[in-house]
Amino acid sequence: MRLLLAAVVVLALASSAQATGDPQRGRELFRTGCQSCHGVDARGIRGTAPSLHGAGAAAADFYLSTGRMPLDAPKRQPDRTEPPFNRQAIDDLVAYIGSLGGPPVPQVDVARGDLAEGQRLFAENCAACHQIAGRGGVMAGAYVPTLLKATPRQIVEAARIGPYVMPVFSKEQLSDTELASIARYVEYAKNPENPGGWELFDIGPVPEGMVSWLIGLLALLLVIRVLGKQEAP
Amino acid sequence: MRRWLIAALVLLLGKLRRRRALPPGPPPREPDRKAENATFVLLFLSMLASAAFVVLYVANPDTQFLGLAVGFALLALAAACAVAAKRVVPEVQGEEPRPQLLHVDDQEETLAALRQGGEGVSRKRFFLLMGGGAAGLLGTALLAPALSCGPDASRVLTRSPWHRGRRLVTERNEPIVADGIVPGELLTAFPEGARKEQLASPVVVVRVRPDELDLPEERKAWAPDGLLAYSKICTHAGCAVSEYRYPLHDPTAPGPALVCPCHYSTFSVTNGGNLIFGPAGRPLPQLPLEIDGDGHLVAAGDFSGRIGPSWWGVRRG
Numbered sequence: 001m002r003l004l005l006a007a008v009v010v011l012a013l014a015s016s017a018q019a020t021g022d023p024q025r026g027r028e029l030f031r032t033g034c035q036s037c038h039g040v041d042a043r044g045i046r047g048t049a050p051s052l053h054g055a056g057a058a059a060a061d062f063y064l065s066t067g068r069m070p071l072d073a074p075k076r077q078p079d080r081t082e083p084p085f086n087r088q089a090i091d092d093l094v095a096y097i098g099s100l101g102g103p104p105v106p107q108v109d110v111a112r113g114d115l116a117e118g119q120r121l122f123a124e125n126c127a128a129c130h131q132i133a134g135r136g137g138v139m140a141g142a143y144v145p146t147l148l149k150a151t152p153r154q155i156v157e158a159a160r161i162g163p164y165v166m167p168v169f170s171k172e173q174l175s176d177t178e179l180a181s182i183a184r185y186v187e188y189a190k191n192p193e194n195p196g197g198w199e200l201f202d203i204g205p206v207p208e209g210m211v212s213w214l215i216g217l218l219a220l221l222l223v224i225r226v227l228g229k230q231e232a233p
Numbered sequence: 234m235r236r237w238l239i240a241a242l243v244l245l246l247g248k249l250r251r252r253r254a255l256p257p258g259p260p261p262r263e264p265d266r267k268a269e270n271a272t273f274v275l276l277f278l279s280m281l282a283s284a285a286f287v288v289l290y291v292a293n294p295d296t297q298f299l300g301l302a303v304g305f306a307l308l309a310l311a312a313a314c315a316v317a318a319k320r321v322v323p324e325v326q327g328e329e330p331r332p333q334l335l336h337v338d339d340q341e342e343t344l345a346a347l348r349q350g351g352e353g354v355s356r357k358r359f360f361l362l363m364g365g366g367a368a369g370l371l372g373t374a375l376l377a378p379a380l381s382c383g384p385d386a387s388r389v390l391t392r393s394p395w396h397r398g399r400r401l402v403t404e405r406n407e408p409i410v411a412d413g414i415v416p417g418e419l420l421t422a423f424p425e426g427a428r429k430e431q432l433a434s435p436v437v438v439v440r441v442r443p444d445e446l447d448l449p450e451e452r453k454a455w456a457p458d459g460l461l462a463y464s465k466i467c468t469h470a471g472c473a474v475s476e477y478r479y480p481l482h483d484p485t486a487p488g489p490a491l492v493c494p495c496h497y498s499t500f501s502v503t504n505g506g507n508l509i510f511g512p513a514g515r516p517l518p519q520l521p522l523e524i525d526g527d528g529h530l531v532a533a534g535d536f537s538g539r540i541g542p543s544w545w546g547v548r549r550g
Contacts, residue, residue, distance in 0.1 A: 050482040140499040141487035165478040168417035
């Protein structure tokens with residue numbers, strides 16, 4: 001009985017940990033940290049920063065937990081940094097932005113995803129920009145961030161909201177289970193299995209191909225040298 | 234034309250000159266039969282691999298096996314050349330201490346030494362036959378892909394399955410509900426019932442806010458509710474346009490655009506697929522859209538221009 005009670009308490013704590021944010025405190029934090037760009041009551045300032053009404057808790061959690069917001073210069077591409085707010089402050093801000101409407105923070109269960117399916121979906125939907133190894137790259141008009149530090153929750157949030165110039169992936173295009181598979185593949189790609197040999201920093205097939213080219217060219221040069229060697233008369 | 238005639242004449246004269254045989258000399262060296270046989274085997278293997286390429290290309294064109302076949306043909310040919318150069322054709326280094334050849338005897342001696350280079354090989358005809366066969370078959374193998382470019386090719390490339398009233402379906406053949414597409418999403422769609430592999434089949438569907446649209450006058454009706462469709466095949470080199478840049482906040486980010494990941498050709502979404510950046514020479518062809526009575530997306534006609542990559546003569550629409 002006592003065990004059951006303890007379990008109930010732990011469960012209650014765990015579920016409340018998801019939503020411990022206090023919107024009132026979040027509003028105070030918003031006034032000092034965000035209002036100069038996003039405007040009074042998060043209504044946005046034309047030409048500087050968008051309104052956050054309808055942005056939703058998912059977007060707030062993504063931008064704040066990856067340290068992309070607050071942004072020191074509004075014209076710059078938001079890059080991943082160490083978040084200046086602690087977890088409690090982020091939860092408060094997320095609760096406040098969430099109270100203005102929009103999609104909630106998604107729940108991700110990576111264990112429900114399938115690794116092989118995740119790789120297929122990642123190759124189809126994400127690898128064009130993020131590279132199959134998830135190490136990022138460039139795109140016309142933006143840098144593509146690496147996914148090394150992204151948590152499964154941040155990956156799902158990014159897919160649903162489409163931050164900066166990234167496209168949106170709606171539930172019709174990628175279901176929750178499919179996104180969980182993708183998140184699982186990204187988790188795997190952070191530290192992929194190595195059957196042996198030199199992993200070359202896991203940055204994908206292009207450098208690996210380059211290295212095999214270099215080795216192949218060296219081998220060819222050796223063959224040429226052996227063949228062309230003149231015997232002493 | 235005159236230059237060719239002169240070249241042919243020179244070639245002919247050279248051939249006639251070579252006919253003048255050298256005086257016979259003693260056979261200087263035992264042919265290396267083992268090395269010769271090894272060369273024949275290698276040349277034969279190269280021929281087999283080249284023939285296999287042609288057969289594979291016709292029967293089951295799997296690129297992995299095609300690559301293996303042609304790779305092995307080249308490797309065996311190279312090995313045959315190496316063995317022949319090293320072991321079959323004797324290498325003789327001769328020095329000529331005399332300032333000039335005054336005596337007939339000396340001349341004969343020198344000619345004999347010169348001939349040694351070719352004399353130590355038996356079965357020369359067979360060599361020529363095998364070498365020619367290996368090279369010829371390899372050439373055939375490399376030409377085999379030309380079979381695919383029959384007179385039909387240009388028609389296949391430009392034929393479009395789209396016409397007014399044809400429904401758009403997803404990869405899983407489900408019709409597309411117009412209201413299901415949210416702004417910022419990139420959806421790949423195909424014509425219902427058509428072959429998806431056809432070059433003109435795949436289109437990308439996106440939604441922008443209707444007030445963002447900046448289409449030319451004659452295309453004003455092509456984007457119901459801000460829904461736009463463009464060919465997914467880049468007009469530069471024919472890659473799949475699979476990247477979509479959709480800014481959340483226009484004033485601080487670049488405008489909405491479709492981007493080809495191969496060479497970063499960037500096409501504006503809102504003004505009819507015009508090129509913003511990159512090597513493509515013409516806009517991305519747009520497909521006019523309609524929404525039917527069930528709320529599904531259907532085509533309202535054919536593309537605005539020629540789809541597919543650009544080559545000679547195809548620079549404009």
